[in-house]
Structures are given as structure tokens and as C-alpha cells.
Amino acid sequence: MNAPPEDQLEQLKNLLFSEEIEKFETISEEFNDYERLEKKLEPILEKRIAELQADFPDQFGPVITKALKVQIKESQEEVIEVLSPIMGRLIKKYVQTEIAKLTESIDQRMRDLFSFKATLRRWIASLRGVSSAEIIVSELIPAKLQEVMVIENDSGLLIGRHSVSADSDPDLIAGMLTAIKAFVEDAYGKTGESLEQIEYETFTLYLQSFGSFYIVAAVSGVVDSAFKDELNDAVHAFAIELTRDKGYHKDETKMMSLMEQHFSLFSPLALPPASEDAVVKETASAR
């Protein structure tokens, strides 16, 4: 009796393809054995990875650059947000340096000029005890008193504050300033000498000691001699009153009112947001 056709076909397949089937089984076995497969592939992969590392800039550089360009183009707002504080500071610093250079060159030119205007400017400058260049520059970027702090000399505790903004923690600033002052005076100071000035980007901090307390005035912009003199006078007048009446140290409202009285000419107190009209009036009345 003949075998069924399926079996006959199977027998025929085995006869014709026995070698191939055997090879296929060996390959399949190798492929499923992870360790053996890994051994076989390792040199190939290593070679390919090394090639990839060597050629990465050539192969992917243009693609990455293109992707970055697209990303920057599509997210300009975010890019600006990230870069603007850094760029802003750099620009400020650059402008400051350039202004200093400009000051020198203007001075030079002013010395050479004999026009009526120049003579008049020189006359005003000499009356105010400042250079003509200082007058021109300070007209462009006027000095503004941003903050005055009265700080206890030893402890660094804040006694009083007059500020145009209320976004920083004055207690911590007072403490850190005292620590910096103490450190500098300890490290470099001789008897009776004290830290008098700290410059930070476009800010200048003026420190003046008065026995048990010291006063810090933070000024932004270009400070000319006239402004500095006026500020010095105000600080001294304020300090005299403070020394005369110790009651100010304990009464916050009294202290604020005294500070307002002495420093409002330089900058108005930090107030809650007002209407546009009120802001314009305040700006006009400020120095």
C-alpha cells in the first residue's frame, strides 16, 4: 500500500534538502543561543561602533545642526528667555565700559572746544565741581537711589529700610553685607579703616559707619560728584538725627517716616501699584 501523498512529499523534501535543513537547524540553534550569537556579533558591532564614533560629526553633524536651527526658529521665545539675562548683563557691562571710554573722549573734545555752549557747560561744570563729560553722561543715565538700609554694626540686623522695590529679603541682604564688611575689614583693614564701597554691575553700594550702626545706599546709573555730595549730605543729616534719638531704632513707623523725609528727594518709597496717572506724577516729582 502506498503512503499518503503528504508523507511522500515529506520524504521527498528530506531527500532533496537534507543538507539545507541541517544547516538551517544549526543557524537557528546559533541564533537562539544568546552567548554564541553575542560572540559572533561582538567584533562586527565593535567595528561598526568605532566607525560610527569616528564618522559621527560627518554623518550626523548636518542633521543635528538642521534640527537645532529648526528648534531655535520654532521656539524663539524660549531661547530669548534663556539668553536675555546673560546677554542683558553682558550688554550692560559693555555699555558701562564704552561710556567710560566715551567720557574720556568727550572730556578731550570739550577741552578743545571754545564755543559759547562749551564755555557755558564748562562754567556750569566748574560751579558744580564735576567734569563736563560727567555732566553729559549723567544726563544720559541719571543716578538713582534704589535703596537705603540702616544696619546694626555688630549683629548685621536690619534697623530700617527705604527702597523703591520690595522684591528682595532685606534681612538677609543686611546680614550678608555685614558678613562681607566684617570679612574684608578683618582680612585687609587696619585700625579705623572700613569697607566704604562695593560695585556690582551697574550698582554701587556706599557704606558709611556711624558708631553702633552703618548706612548702605544702593545707587544705580552713573554717579557724578554732585549726586554723591547730595547723597552724602542726606546720609549724614539722617545719621545725626538717628544718633540723637535712639527711639528711632525701636519704632519702625517713626524710622520709615524719617527715612522718607531724608531720601524721598532721591527716590520715592516702594508703593503698591498705582494708576498710570499717579505713576507719571510720582516720576515727575522724583529727582
Next chain:
Amino acid sequence: MQKKILLVGDFGVGKSSLVERYVNDRFSEEYKSTIGVVIQKKTVEVDGQSINLLIWDVAGSREIAEVPASYYLGSSGILYVFDISRPETWAGLPQRLATVREKAKYSSESDRLMVIANKSDLCNAEDLKEVLGQVSVKVDIVTSAKDSLNVDSAFTELARRILTE
């Protein structure tokens, strides 16, 4: 009412970690050395009275004399911190404390200088007992910034002593 307090002691004893735990209720395993001084503040209620504590976390130093004398001026209280697991941080403690008292102008009777044994999480009860027996001064409180053990109590107790004195 505002009061300035100081944390002093050898480097790496956990002063900044204690302040960080107390002010922000945070702890980090990462060690960051303090440069100069870091100031933080926290308001604490003691016996119905509110005190604004200005906390000066002074950079650690093996020699206590290296801390600028002016940092101590005007301070109302001091926490001297040592690390239970490092004997060198509590060796010679009486002399170190005497220097601190002298610099801060505290009398020898004043209890506004508190001694803190920190990092209790690094030892078991027996080791702790042994260390406390070896430390030649009275330890006011045992703390762990990591486990948040007695951290609030240390600062509150100092505030209480400041108010009392």
C-alpha cells in the same frame, strides 16, 4: 524681635544640614562646603513670643580661632556642632568652647552657647552612650539632620535661653 545666632564647629559636622532641615525641612546627602558664611532666617514662637532668628551658618574650621571675631559680635546665641562619628570634631572641646565664649563675649555662666552632638543616625545607642561619656563637656542635645531628630528642639531651646537671659 530679631536675634542673630551662629552655628560653628569643625567642617563637615552638619551645620548647614541642620540649618537646611530647620529652615526648609530638607536634607541632602551631597556634601557642599560652606564658603565664608551663609545666612538664613526663620521665625520661631517661644512662650507666645515671636522671634525672627537670623541664622549665620559659618564655614567649618578645624581651628575655631580661624573664624573672624567680627562674625560673633552682636550674636545672641551660638550652637556649637560636632559629629558623633568623628572623634577629632569633639577633641579638645573645652578649649574650643572657651575660645568661642571669649570671641562672642559671653560669660562662662551664660547658657546661650549650646553644644550639639549631630549625626546620631550614624551610630547605635551604645556607641552614642560611649561617645557622650568621652566628650569632656555637657552635651545639650543630640540631633540628626538626616532623620530630622531634635533639630527644631535645638533651635527653639536656644531661642528660649536667649529670651530668658
